[in-house]
Amino acid sequence: MDRFFVDINNINIDNKTCIIEGEDVKHISKVLRCSVGDNLEICDKNNNEYICEITDIDKKNVFLKIVEKVDINRESKLKVKVYQGLPKGQKLDLIIQKLTEVGVSEIIPVVTKRSVAKIDDKKEDKKLERWERIIYEGAKQSKRGLIPKIKGPLTFKDALIDMKNNDINIVAYEKEDKLKLKDALKAQNINSIGIFVGPEGGFEEEEIDKLKESGVKCVGLGPRILRTETASIVLASIVMYELADLGGDE
Known part of the structure; x- marks a missing residue:
């Protein structure tokens, strides 16, 4: 139906x-x-x-x-917010569509040092309208009970401020080999989580240092390097599986 x-x-x-x-x-x-x-x-x-x-x-x-x-509750109690490093071309279209299907509550494009894509101020409203439409269609298709929010793009500095509202924040970093994602998610009473994913080329070390200084947990995703659009979807899916209702009841 x-x-x-x-x-x-x-x-x-x-x-x-x-x-x-x-x-x-x-x-x-x-x-x-x-x-x-x-x-x-x-x-x-x-x-x-x-x-x-x-x-x-x-x-x-x-x-x-x-x-x-x-009488069906289709929404998770866990609030997942994805801070996505602004990628090139139309990759963000795919990212926001799939994140909507997975069940995230908010998607925030972030301008980082390695973000190649630039959004003209004059075209920002049209871009936002396009992204909102993609989310709306994705929410209908996946039978969501809520329509995920999208805002921004934010500067990296503003993203660090925004994330303070989350119970926990994580960032995927290919050089991290000590803290596994599963271990990072063992914290108690997580009702909201922020996920940082870099653009093509990832975050610069200076940005990773600032994330760590702000309390963000740096995690590795294993021996293989994932594209930015893959990393976002994989991270969100694992989080929703471990802490929420993807794959079964909460």
Whole structure:
């Protein structure tokens, strides 16, 4: 069943009605060719979801009635925030799509010393809109209960400030051969975690030193060197498996 996110203000629990607006209307009517009587999954972006039946469709709205509330919690209690060194080309598109599917709560592109990609201030809003759309589609496909946030790009300095809100922070570094990721995750009462991943070429040693000074745990990922887009997805997946619900119940 196809899934759509709807603003909570467009869901009337008392009257058991719901309205879909915006670009999704065209997708429902023209692409999916849905009609009156068809069912859709509706989520209010706050981990509440409903099975709804289409009662009417016009050019601007899809009108539905709520058939039942679905008692499924699809979101992990663990909040995972990924600080991704800004990569070249469209690699970030793939990264944010897959991180959304894995279950992370926030993605923050970070400008580092080895970041080749540059974002023109005039194009930043358009880039952010593109990334938000990719996340939205990824959240629908993977049936998330929430839509992950994306902000930035942040400077490396600002990322160090932002990470202070996390219970623990880790960074993957190819020269680290003492602390294993599994051991770093043995800390108790982890409700939120920040994951730092460098761009192509990784972090410079000066940046690694600053991360360590700020309390970030430096971990190795084994003998093989991973591409930046691979490292992000692998790290997030391992964290979600070890501390959250990937692969089973929490």
